[in-house]
Amino acid sequence: MNAEMDLVNFAVEEARSKGATYAEARYEKQDPENFILKNGVLDALYVGHDQGIGVRVLVNGALGFAATNSLSKAGVRAIVGDAIKIAKASRRKTKITFAQEDSIAMNWSIPEAKKLADVSVEEKIAEIQGVDRDVTQLGFKLAARYFNLSDNRIRKYFANSEGSRIESYSPRLRVFYFLTVVEGAGVEQSSRNYGWSGGWEGISTWGLSDRVVEEARSMHRSLTKGKKSPEGKMDLVAGPQVAGIASHESCGHPTEADRVLGREAAQAGKSFIPPDGLGMKVGSELVNVVDDPTVEHAIAYYLTDDEGVKARRRYLYKEGRVTEFLQNRETAAALHTHSNGAARAVNYNVEAIVRMANTFVEPKDHSLEELLEGVKHGVYMKSFMEWNIDDKRYNAKYAGREAYLVENGEVKHPV
Secondary structure, eight states, X not given: XXXXXXXXXXXXXXXXXXXXXXXXXXXXXXXXXXXXXXXTEEEEEEEOOEEEEEEEEEETTEEEEEEESOOSHHHHHHHHHHHHHHHHHOOOSSOOOOOOOOOOEEEEEOOOSSOGGGSOHHHHHHHHHHHHHHHTTSSSEEEEEEEEEEEEEXXXXXXETTSOEEEEEEEEEEEEEEEEEEEXXXXXXEEEEEEEESSTHHHHHHTHHHHHHHHHHHHHHHHHHOXXXXXXXXXXXXXXXXXXXXXXXXXXXGGBHHHHXXXXXXXXXXXXXXXXXXXXXXXXXXXXXXXOTTXXXXXXXXXXXXXXXXXXXXXXXXXXXXXXXXOOHHHHHHTTSOXXXXXXXXXXXXXXXXXXXXXXXXXXXXXXXXXXXXXXXXEEEOSEEEXXXXXXXXXXXXXXXXXXXXXXXXXEEEO
16 A cells, blocks of 8 residues: 555645645545345445545635545646645635644554455355345244345545554454344334444354344234334333434434534534533433444544544443533634544545444443333333434434333333
């Protein structure tokens, strides 16, 4: 990657020589593989390769960005010129500034017990075929089965005009599946996502076939033994999947600083938290919600973000109060604070924007049984089926997929 690193360094120097007060460049190489199995038939197979360089500059308080997959000095010089022109053509009432951050020199990588590159296409296809075979031998009708196995090997090199030089390697593994179970006139559907940062060992760590088989069985159980859900106000025990989606949608998105500042209002919506909302009470003092890109093997693991800022655990809510927004360098400057490493881009040809990493309710010391034993009349919602939410992330509804009646601490029938 030495030649590509030289081009990135050249891009930063070229931008500075053309008048940029700040410049950064990011080389990224991705080697994705994607396999789709529909009802036991291999429907799609993709093995790809993509690489390029993106350049961002700050000129006269305005940003410009351009990217290319032409890895030559001429190609890089051209996008630097484009980025400078875009910045100069952008007129803003308020000039953009970046929060001051330490420069970083770092080389980090995610370890692989079994390298993704060493696993053949045939073995990857055989894995999802085996899961499909196991789930079709359960003795009840699955009207539709969809499995998507994908992996990606991502190499990056980042440099900026403040002296940061960061090299990284991130292998990612994902599985998405969708099942439809039919029993008489009843239909139950379920979809699940699993993600892993690391090598092929993630498959065995998940116990994928066992998970899919158990999900199918629970779907069938809901159809054959499920009863009408109770109505009224009652206790709810949320399983990890439900707590996870609520943490992401209702807690994580509202703390993205670009959304808080109104930058996403026309597309993704706003936030119920105002820019001066730190300290606002929104829930029980027992609850902490964190966003942590440093959780090992989690799908959004990283040690530096795409602006070259060191990653760390972020307490979005502590003891029921809003305590921190997810920040990039621009929003941090606007809110008179520092970036907390939340700037992320999906590839070299797009700018990094504020986004969550791994967002979850911080666990405490109660087991599931202890949570249930205090419930006289309520519902244990183990997983969700669908959700909807308003554009400020204030009102939300999460519909249970696998849920059970709870009476006097005892789990009863599916509802």
